[in-house]
Amino acid sequence: MSAHRRAAVVALTALAPVSWGTTYVVTTELLPPERPLFTALVRALPAGLLLLVFDRVLPRGAWWWKAGVLGALNIGAFFPLLFLAAYRLPGGLAAVVGSVGPLLVLGLSALLLGRRPALRDVLAGTVAALGVSMVVLRAAGALDALGVAAAFASTASMAAGTVLTQKWGRPEGVGPLALTGWQLTAGGLLIAPLAFLVEGAPPALDAGAAGGYAYLVLVNTALAYVLWFRGIGRLTATQATLLGPLSPLTAAVLGWALLDESLTALQLAGMTLAFGATVAGQLRAPSADPTRPQLTPDNLAPVALPGQRLPAPHVGTGPHQRQSPSVRT
Template sequence: MAKYLGAAGLTPIESVWVRMAGAGLILLLVLAVARPRALRIPRDQLGFFAAYAVIAVAGVQALFFLAITRLPVGVTLLIEYTAPVLVVLWVRFVRRVRLSRAAYLGALVAVVGLGVVVEVWQGLRLDALGLGLALLAAACCAGYFLMSDNLRVDPLGLVAWGMIGAAVVLVPVAQPWGIRWAAFGESATVAGYTLPVAGAAACLILVATVVAYVAGVTAVRRLSAAVGATVATLEVISAALLAWVLLDEHLGVAQLAGGAVVLLGALLAQTATAARQAVPVSTDEPVLTGVQGR
């Protein structure tokens, strides 16, 4: 859907701003009526909310939207979903928590798979800037996982204020007053498919943001962080297939195989990291709690 906004003349940052502002306003209105207590921000959590808005929302979304202007959607998501590997490294070397061998094996497998995706044996075939942006998106996504660990605030309120905060942070860059708003009354064509721009924007805001985030946090609370993160990796497969059908973005055999390896490694690393909480630690090292999925 973001590519339809781009075809209508919006820049990636403008598309991100429309998505964040639209989703934030909708969530605020819904919560103000149905669950007003969720919108209360504890004074001691103001810094956390600000960091969440900048890193976990604005950083992830803006960098991803910039990356897909230079890389296929499926490849960009594959790279972004190396985030669990970064979480493993952070937990081990920054938090100094012991992890099982499976976590390190998963990280190694994911890195090998990423090498297959970019076909390193033939030199870097993917756009270098796009690859860098996707890796930065992965780093911000890892920040999302880490900041979502052991939430002490209402998750729906956090998402709502995170969206609004991200929109505010991006105002100087996106400059919404310069957006060609007339484009939303037009249609755009991508890979032979034509859609109303307003319809694409509505889908991006309501389905890909509001429904996705609300369903995600609800699912993780009813299942577990490990299971939620496992299911979330299906986003890569579904997005690659949709991009293949709707955007004519074909993936090569090596990229498909490498993508499967990346997902396997990320899943192994994430599951092993989350499962670490059930393993008693006999030393004075801290015990890792579950890492919340995206």
């Protein structure tokens, strides 16, 4: 992939965590309070069904269970655990626990993809987590063990889903719309019984809530996850996850711009660190395109001089030896 194309892929993928960073403002300002599971259900299931209707491609063979596993990790488990953590922990602490996602992805990539973590990626992930901590962490009392466990589990679930998404790729002829639709639908179906069991019937919605849910379904979930899973297919899992700090940074900026929240010098320094680590995580040394044929001694043909006829090359049995026509001039 060329540098310009890689930059375009990174920019489009980055729109996903930026969009997710708007969730806090939309939730607090427009949506009914105390309904996290209903909100998770509305985000996932309608968006998934919409993408399925639009693309009209269903899984085949092993992709039925693969889509179920990815949907459970990326959506079905991630959303409820994330909301449980948000309700039991200060928002800043939940974001700090979530910021270790890139480091978890590095470990899982080594385990499942056989990729040895690069020191640069480890440093970028560590600095990003430090920067997010400086932006969002506030003084708090005693920690809630269940909340911390839920925050870590949600981060680990998303990290595992990200690595498996790259490991399995997509079926031949299937685009990111279908893959995203499968996962959102599977995750939404897992959340549905939990939401109705815990929270009961859906709440009454006013115009503001209806608009907020429409935004979450169409932009914050359907479009954002299509861009995210498309990016995972073109970037490394570590590169994609190192874009994650853009989410709490976006939330902090929107809180300052729209909710009159203040930004201290320490927070601004943390933003600089986190953003710099995010950019550093996208820098890669140029490498050869694996789809481009490489010139080796086995595929270099001799050049005929004027009036010369070259004999057909010897036919061997090696994997790179094959019959070629004679060259005439």
